[in-house]
Amino acid sequence: MKSRSSASTLTPEQRGLLTWLLAVLTIAAFALIGPLPTWIPAIAVGGIMLRLLRLRRNQGTFPARLLISFAIVGAAGVFAQFHTLNGREPGVALLLFAGALKSHETRSQRDIIVLIYLGYLLVLARFLFDQSLPWVAYGLSLTGALTFILHRLHAGPNPPDWKFLAKNTLAQLTAALPLTVLLFAVFPRIEGPLWGRAPHNPAGVTGLSNILDPGRIARLAQSQAVAFRAHFAGKPPPRADLYWRAYVLDRFNGYQWLPSTHHKASVGKLEEKGRAWHYTMLLQASSHHAVPALDIPIEPPAGLRLMVGHTLRAIKPINQTVEYPLTSILRHRLDTKLSAASREAALQLPPGTAPRTRTLALRWKHSSNTSQGVIERALAFFHTQDFYYTLNPPPLHGDITDDFLFDTRKGYCEQYASAFAVLMRAAGVPARIVVGYAGGEWNPVLHYFLVHQANAHAWVEVWLSGRGWTRVDPTAAIAKNRVQPGAASAAALMETNSSFQFNGIRAWLNQVNLGWDSARYFWELSIIAFGPEQQRAFLHSLGLATGATIQGLYIAAGVVFLFVVIGLVELFPRSSSPTDPAQRLYRRWITDLGRRGMSPAPGEAPQDFAERVANAWPEKSEQARRIARFYEKTRYAQAQADEYTRRLAVLSKLVKTFK
Amino acid sequence: MASLIASLFRNEQMKTPWLLRWAGSRLFVEGGATCLNRRHLFILPTRAGLTYATLIGVLLLVATNYNNNMVFAFAFLLGSMGLNAMWQTHRNLLGLCIEWLEPEEIFADRPAKLKLQLKPGKRPRRALEFSWETPGKPQEPVLISAGLPALAELTLPPMKRGLNEIPVLRLASRYPLGIFRAWTLLRFKHYLLVYPAPSKQAPPLPQAPMGCGRNTAAQRITIDPDYDGLRPYQPGDPPRLIAWRASARGDALFSKRMQGETMSLVWLDWLRLEGRDTEDRLSILCRWVLEADRRQLAYGLRLPDWSVAPALGIAHRRKCLRQLALYGAIR
16 A cells, blocks of 8 residues: 555654554543444544554555545444434544544644544543543543643643643643633523434433333342432431332233323322422433432422323433422322222233232132232232242243242342232232332432432332322332342332441441542532523522623623733732742752751852851751852853753752751 | 825835734834833734634534533633633743844855844743744744743845845744744844855965065065954864964864964955956855965955955954945945
């Protein structure tokens, strides 16, 4: 292959910098392996590595024709993968390929600068998939590295050593912070999206869904991803009441539970009995509409509405971290009267399903007269028979309810809830499934419950005359010795009283965890969820007006203010510190000696003063004389730059070791 | 009327950089030294800076579209760094002191260097870009970093014989991020004396003695009052003859002239070069002066309107070259 232009068009220094730049780009490409199909970052990393290799061997760049054909092939690949070139993933994939190709087309300083800019975009593109604190650390360090390279590229001949430049880069980042904070708080925001449809769930972890089938929640149970945080200003509700409902499912097709089809049904008639609990729900992005709320939510805020079974739905899908002020009541009666249609729906079972289960349920129905009796029989059945609670239940064959209840007897909350609801329906007790979360970790510092995806749970609501829909959690009925360790998160919920008596290292670990989560909570509440609404509220709370023009004026005023401060610092440099480094060192020596009661007379020459010091401290006489000698030499004698630096270093060492 | 219009659109005027026409007077360097203050400095974004601004614009659009606060935050961080780079670039030039040093001999059409003493003051100056503001294609700037007082050696553009204005010098800086360029134009009030280009095909040096009569080899030469008894060091001079004290004043070594060293003498005469044009003659005479000086022949120079008796020495050489440089001009 003919090289059109040799890599040696770059100076050795530029080649060295390009090597570092390519290393940074490789890291940025690696970081995109999670959110993008692996082949895309893998090809990009390969491309960048090839450039590194060719750079080391001082081989030239490829001809433009070849690069253009690579670009076309890359774009075609992206299109084949996503069926579009528009949107988040295809966009980032194209950007990644552009960076890899541009790395093969670096012949001048200008090309390196373009590559650095592409690098900024690639590093920041990672935030489109995850904005949590670890990724912020990643973004900061790689942005710093790119800025360092940009800085070094413009430092000209005889650049200072990398430590000095790194310090300078850090100073640049720090100096940019005040303005960054100002812009972040005040820059006029508008609600996205500006084009295209709203992006998919950013975290990649799907939360709950409105379908319940075996294994769906068990998959979530291993996820330590945060689902939401609920902030209670005062005393938190008792732990036994921590059921967060998201979906109510009342349609069973033999193997799956689905949401109700009659949308026009009323949300339910509620008789409130207990106090209302007010709390703030900080919900992670899920791309779903469901908003989990403490059993059961009332008075939905703007943007939410109540659905059948008193669950909350957002009007727009939750594509970013959002915050809702919610109200719930824990003591209530829901639907004390059940309409015929609702009753029928809550008793529906597909014909022919679960024959053995039906037989058992009918037997219970005949032996106990009340619904309450049937429920107790069922719970006792779960408790006394050898039912196991496990995250990895064996697969179910044939009729899943029968197979589970009479054969495998190993399952997770969803199997128990499903089987229990089928039993109830078969026995003539209206029942439905509620999917949501159970439990939560109380953060005593910041007063909120932290709920992970692992807290996902399914339970049953049965309808009892006079009491309405009543929660029954069949999972809690399993004998404790038959709960598999690790699967305990939802099942251990009932042990409400012992949960905070940790000791030793476990308590400490928990503290660390809570501290870390406090930071994340603050981060997500104040920074990630800071949108146009929050900005308006924030500015109003400061007593400032809002609006694009006035906010622009604030920014202009801030910039002017900062520049005036900088100008003042420049105009009035601190006169007390001499500009000559040698003089500074000598001054420091004098200050040190001053503490021991020796100071030079006005106008006393350094050599004379050193002589006096030598007389006072005979054991230090030689060092004192050398200080004076080196000071005068460094300060007044002509020298080449490296000789000057050497003298300064000697003087610095002498002064610092003079104790 | 036509002449008025013509004078409005005079070519020279069009050649003057717009900046000089606008801010010309305050850019003069008085007395050969200047310290750059705010009135000297101009600053504008570079092309890379405009690209950088576009990058931030793209980031803001993406951040708005995806409601992504971290992309917002980092776009603002990059923006603030860019804005800070404005004063940081400005500061890289502000307070820098530049002193013009008397140049060495400059010959027409020969590469010559102008030396500037850079005094960075309390902070190091990085990547200073020097270039001559000459019409035509801008040349690659010379990059110099001055952590400590440093010497900048700039190759002068080729110049004609005679007195030349120092071309306007452009001093720019894009440090630290290359997104802004601060610059100033330096107009030194000094003139450069440019000697004729030494001819490459000069006839051989006229041999002494020249004919008979009053010019004979035995003639004692009058010693030029400037004559300092020194001659430039030549390879082979014994070290004891080197005039260390005199050599220390400049860059070159000088040797003491030995008593009794034979001195031949030549006359370099304008009239001997009949039939050539003026510049050619001057060029050849210049070559002869250099040649005679190198061979340590006492030489005299005769021009139509000026002459000097044979002598040797730096001062004599300088005097002769000066006359050649200024021939035909007001002296």
